[in-house]
Amino acid sequence: AIRMTQSPSSLSASTGDRVTITCRASQGISSYLAWYQQKPGKAPKLLIYAASTLQSGVPSRFSGSGSGTDFTLTISCLQSEDFATYYCQQYYSYPQTFGQGTKVEIK
């Protein structure tokens, strides 16, 4: 199975900050990479797929980049509603696998 490793596992940031989360795949996955946001007690929400395609309705302050094994999720100007846990997921091959998550907390 392809292992997905996110870093950092958690971070503290302030509203207005630029935040970057990285995700590394244990083998090449082309651009078959998705990013999700999850808030406590809620289902995950798809933010980005195909590494850099913004899901409809997702604010443009979210962006994704990368291909192969190294990927990045960037939040350009953190808003209060962005404090949540973020997961990457590869859907290049089965079993699909998720990163362990990055919790974005208020500084």
Place this chain on the structure above:
Amino acid sequence: EVQLVESGGGLVKPGGSLRLSCAASGFTFSSYSMNWVRQAPGKGLEWVSSISSSSSYIYYADSVKGRFTISRDNAKNSLYLQMNSLRAEDTAVYYCARDQDYGDTPPGYWGQGTLVTVSS
């Protein structure tokens, strides 16, 4: 509007069985691959199983292979997960999720989840 509503969760003893259902609406169910993803309490997301639109292709996580069976009824717009030989480590919220689009896309629309607790 895409809607996915899971049901069937509950408390079950180790070794027991449970069948989860997911009722879909707001889209042409028979055109999309579907998935089950779970999340143990306080833990991350774990993909469990996927089924193609016509049930031709089915995939399972190693952790559930041989114990869980995914199926769908396109006439009833419903997805199922039959879970047998349940273990304590199967305790989780189980989410039903539709692929974002046709072809190779990730789960893009999720239900609210149903909690499965395996305990004596």
